[in-house]
Amino acid sequence: MAFIENWLTAIRTRTVAFLAIVLAIAVTAVSCSGGAPTASAPAGIDPSLVAEYIHTVLAADRTAYTKHVVSRAKMLEGKEKPDGVLDIEATEGWQQTDGIPLPAQMFRLGSEIANESGFFTYNLISEWYINDNHAPKGEFEETALATMTETGEAVKDYQEIGGQQYYSAMYPDIAVVESCATCHNTHPVHLERYPDKIFEVGDVMGGVVINIPMDNA
Ligand code: HEC
Missing domain, CATH: 1.10.287 (Helix Hairpins)
Structure with missing residues (x-):
């Protein structure tokens, strides 16, 4: 026993x-x-610095993907790339053609996953958007986009959405190389919607917006 x-x-x-x-x-x-979608930033850390951290990572990942993946593909949107070494095409219709996503699409796919975390949201937006998900939403985004497009400087401010306070920061997305401008200028959606808008190297094409929920106290 x-x-x-x-x-x-x-x-x-x-x-x-x-x-x-x-x-x-x-x-x-x-x-x-992070639990609920309104998880807010802990007090004591400057939200502007948090936005800088997030933006640094987003920009680095996009550049690394462009440089080390997309540039190695043999084709970019149907055009031969002389320095490409991988037998694959980076193309908007990547799912239909067994290709790989364009950098802006990779960015959006990441943001869709991260935005579900409930900590903060981010998005790539523009006045001259190809994808409807990239249209500016609300007064802050519309005003900030206009200001930023003119000055080329980041815009940061507090805003309230549905009773929740956010710290929002928008960083300019610039046509750093010729292909940014040419691909957008010749895209069928761009040609149809904004026939008069011709991007040139150095232009602000849109912006990365980051929204950090704040304690309402
Ligand atoms: C090969 C074509 C191509 C190139 C090169 C390209 N883009 Fe795009 N870009 C697109 C497409 C297509 C979208 C829409 C993607 C989606 O469905 O999310 C897009 C989206 C964007 C958006 C969001 C607004 C919108 O139009 O939906 C911005 C801003 C942007 N691109 C800026 C840039 C910048 C800056 C560069 C260069 C560093 C660049 N693009 C290079 C094709 C391109």
Whole structure:
């Protein structure tokens, strides 16, 4: 009997220990996932600095993808690339053609996943958008886009959306190389919607907007 009792005690102890671990993991997961979509930035860290951090990572990832993946593809939107070494095409219709996404699409695919985290949202927007998801939304985005397009400087401000305060920052997205301008200028959607808008190297083509929820206190 003593053997069975010891055995049961051992099982109970192990079960309790196991449950404790499960609970600890669950609590950690909830506190790390940010929970509700209105998770706000902790007090004490300058939201402007947070926006700079986020923007640095976004810009770095987009450049790295362009430089180390897209530039190595043999074709870019149907045009031969002399320095391409991979037998693949970077193209808007990548899903239909077994190609790889364009940098702007890669950026959007990432933002769609990150925006679900509930911590903050970001998006690439423009006055002359090809993809409707990139249209400016609300007064801040419209005004900031106009100001930024004119000055070429980032715009940062607080705004309120549905009773929630946000710190929003918009950074200019500039035609750094000729292909930015040519690809957009010759895109069928661009030609149809904005026939008079011709981008040139150095132009602000749109902006990256980052919205960080703040404590309403
Ligand atoms: C090969 C064509 C191509 C090149 C090169 C290209 N783009 Fe785009 N760009 C697109 C397409 C297509 C979209 C829409 C993508 C989507 O569906 O999300 C887009 C989206 C954008 C947007 C968001 C607004 C919109 O039109 O939907 C901005 C801003 C932008 N590009 C800027 C740039 C900049 C800056 C460069 C150069 C660094 C660049 N693009 C290079 C094709 C291109």
